[in-house]
Amino acid sequence: MINRFVFSLLFFFILGGASAQSTRPWTQDQLQDPEALANILRNKSAKQPLIFNIGPMENIKGATSIGPTKDKSNLDKLRKALATVPKDKTVIIYCGCCPFRVCPNISPAFELLKEMKFTNPRLLNLEHNLKSNWIDQGYPMQ
16 A cells, blocks of 8 residues: 555656656757856857846846846846847856746746747756856856
């Protein structure tokens, strides 16, 4: 009886995790490694991506501050900022207030990139937050 209960509980959590994973608008391939981005930003001859800060945190080097995109007005601000950008341009978004997997700002902004048909959207992979995954690593800030 207990084994059946444990198995059922484990099965429920596995399915729950898989369905939560599948609702994310980004894929693993669309995550931008922080160290790799920092190296690009430090290399003045490298082709620079467009970077948008879509949360309440500080700006990393080269980022345009949009504000929290859970708010429609900021999401509209992002839409306007992207209106004339070529669809094949690398566009990186980040928030950094909390782990992105629970961040209220990431999904609306990433969905917008997809809706606007950007072919190279990226999400900065800040596993914990901007401080621990970027600032504490000595990566470039504005």
